[in-house]
Amino acid sequence: MSIWFTEKQTENFGITMKINKTYVSEQTEFQKLDMVETEEFGNMLILDGMVMTTQKDEFVYHEMVAHVPLFTHPNPKHVLVVGGGDGGVIREVLKHPSVEKAVLVEIDGKVIEYSKKYLPEIAVDLENPRVEVKVDDGFMHIATSENEYDVIMVDSTEPVGPAAKLFEKGFYEGISKALKEDGIFVAQTDNPWFTPELISQVFSDVSEIFPITRLYTANIPTYPSGLWTFTIGSKKHDPLEVPAERFHDIETKYWTPQLHTAAFALPKFVSDLLK
Missing domain, CATH: 3.40.50.150 (Vaccinia Virus protein VP39)
Structure with a gap:
């Protein structure tokens, strides 16, 4: 059976991802924290049901x-x-x-x-x-x-x-x-x-x-x-008047x-x- 996580981004719209495993699901002093592994975006940090960051993007x-x-x-x-x-x-x-x-x-x-x-x-x-x-x-x-x-x-x-x-x-x-x-x-x-x-x-x-x-x-x-x-x-x-020479090479x-x-x-x- 597949497990899917859905972030309800509005009352009528959400984004859904397939979950491979859950590493952490914890109520901290400040918020609900979940760390999961997704099929599409790799490991993902979720706070209070909202995606914070993923390895892919x-x-x-x-x-x-x-x-x-x-x-x-x-x-x-x-x-x-x-x-x-x-x-x-x-x-x-x-x-x-x-x-x-x-x-x-x-x-x-x-x-x-x-x-x-x-x-x-x-x-x-x-x-x-x-x-x-x-x-x-x-x-x-x-x-x-x-x-x-x-x-x-x-x-x-x-x-x-x-x-x-x-x-x-x-x-x-x-x-x-x-x-x-x-x-x-x-x-x-x-x-x-x-x-x-x-x-x-x-x-x-x-x-x-x-x-x-x-x-x-x-x-x-x-x-x-x-x-x-x-x-x-x-x-x-x-930010729209940055001289070209100020931009240095970074990865x-x-x-x-x-x-x-x-x-x-x-x-x-x-x-x-x-x-």
Whole structure:
């Protein structure tokens, strides 16, 4: 008998995958955590019934969260990742030699523990000497930081449970305070097919705080609708005005210098959400 997992992405739509085995099914202090092996996408991390990452397509999300802001900033040295306990964003951050220190603040230590065990190629750099891992509340870490980071990346789940406050305007105001005078931040902001109101609200909130605010997209097949958005807020540096000589060679599977710019070219129904 085949076993299938279905993520109910809306009340009327879901995505289904065949499961070979279940490694972990646990209620942590913060959320329901499942780690499974799928037939199509390899090992997969699920939080509160939502797909977080898989071995097959993880590189898209992690590369686009990390490389767009890091290449936009002329000299990123001190980087913060809020969430991201699987370690994928950290792995990509460390491909930039200018980064002297990357701080990861993940609220759920179990995400880190099981990612190291079952997603080792994603969590590969969590013990790198340039990385500081804190099992703590990212919201509170931001609230107590000031003029500290060059780039902040918010690698959160969807806006439910412990991640809901990471989509509030007050959080973005805290991020602005935690950034240096030419700092940049990026956050995943869900998809335009099922959560258009969220994209509109976040873009409006970030635009009131950051003089340069832009939206870009990527194709991630295991995320709702497959079309995913990221909102970037910058104090000085425009991701659409990065000089060509700033792009240095790094090993990627999705991001390229050409895609860096192309990702900001939005379908009209998406750009309409930003008006």
